[in-house]
Amino acid sequence: MERDFPSINVNTWVTLKKLENATREEFERYAQFILLLIHKNYNKTRLTKDDGIDGYALLRQNRPYKMKDNDGSSIDVYEFFSIYGPEGKTDWSEKRTKIAKDLKSIVNYSKESKSKIGKWFLITNFDFIHSYEVEIAAMCKEVGIEYELYYPQKMISLLDTPEHIYKALAFVDQAPSPRRKLTDFYFHIFAEESLKLLAEYQSRTTTEQLELVNYINNSLLLYVPEKEYMNYYSNRTMNFRLVNRLLSVYTSLPNEEFFLYHQYSKEQKRFFTYELEEAKNVGIFNDSVISQDEKGDYSLFIKDLKPLHTILVIVRYTIIRSGTYSIEKALSLFHTQEKYWEQWKIKYELG
Incomplete structure (x- = not known):
């Protein structure tokens, strides 16, 4: 037919x-x-x-x-x-x-x-x-x-x-997606699959990289209720911080059973994912959103999709500026931003 x-x-x-x-x-x-x-x-x-x-x-x-x-x-x-x-x-x-x-x-x-x-x-x-x-x-x-x-x-x-x-x-015009749509997954697996794709696409063309970042970002925003979306389009107030705040509310994982720990190997250029207890047993756990070990490898502790959104913003900016991106450099910049943010919070609380 x-x-x-x-x-x-x-x-x-x-x-x-x-x-x-x-x-x-x-x-x-x-x-x-x-x-x-x-x-x-x-x-x-x-x-x-x-x-x-x-x-x-x-x-x-x-x-x-x-x-x-x-x-x-x-x-x-x-x-x-x-x-x-x-x-x-x-x-x-x-x-x-x-x-x-x-x-x-x-x-x-x-x-x-x-x-x-x-x-x-x-x-x-x-x-x-x-x-x-x-x-x-x-x-x-x-x-x-x-x-x-x-x-x-x-x-x-x-x-x-x-x-x-x-x-x-x-x-x-192939969509750079896994076999299933990212939005078919719960938040913790959404983050895992997205990080895998970001690691894989480091060697792709500028066009393919931008398509991937837009695909993940658009999928990510589908978790934000339509009412919030409508407020964004009518008031034009959905900036980076507001998106992160909304994601922390609407994509927060309910308990530790769903927490995943993603360690990026700069040698193999890929993420290794551990459940929370596994990360503790192998001695790599750190309670920070992003941390760096003695070898210089970065790890992400995902409790909601806010860190993923931050990484997407960094990666997209890097692609537009230089034509490609590096996960290692994106994580390094994210790590630096988090350290400054933690220092600012401590200084603010001490007041």
Whole structure:
């Protein structure tokens, strides 16, 4: 039975925008997936150190492409694919140099492997103005090969079925969530799963990291009653401290049975989670929200979701400022803030 896709236009638009905004390895990963959808015989090569060849299709099943060399041996005919997703600030001179280098690599490979170039596909995250395409046409004419340009809108137009459009959207706009939605979990497991995801996404692209942080933060705020949300949108008073206060009220764990202790290993770049009694038995327990041991590893003692929200704010600020984040650095900043806060409280109480 054919699937019903009522939002094809929206899905197409989202996928197009993802392709246009992606750069470098992120764009290559998206482009590789779409090429697998629209080219039946497409094979991708490694993402790095591929000498300008990011994919190929061997036209072995097409009789017109079965050729013979002078001694009667058959010649393989390939379609070659080069994927290029530069940053937006890259000028045409630099782009042209990279494109020419990729073309030269393909021509050299064809000579060395004694194969023939059926067609060269150049896949980019930018559109070509007429003068640029004229230059590329001249390059290809000089070496005697046929070419075709794939820019984001062209790639999307080649997704000719609703199924392909849906698959492309699912790949480029996949929600960075576990098998279950975070809000399916009770507060202590919500925190555990969120911390795992944050540790895992340290090596992902800027776009993926921001999507993850927004996903966790939006899920987190679902625990705040709608009435409080409405007050936020009408009065615009929901600042960082207010959100933390609300989370301490609405996500407070009822008893020690639910308390979890999360220790981050800077060597393994992951969290290890202990129940309260386990943390005490192995000698790592500390009653503070965040603590640091003699090895420099940080631990979180989660009684509500307020600490997670603070970490999300730090991580999001770091991503926006530097393009990525480090859990270790985020925990270090959180630890410093907590020490200052405790010192201020002591000074205030002593008055």
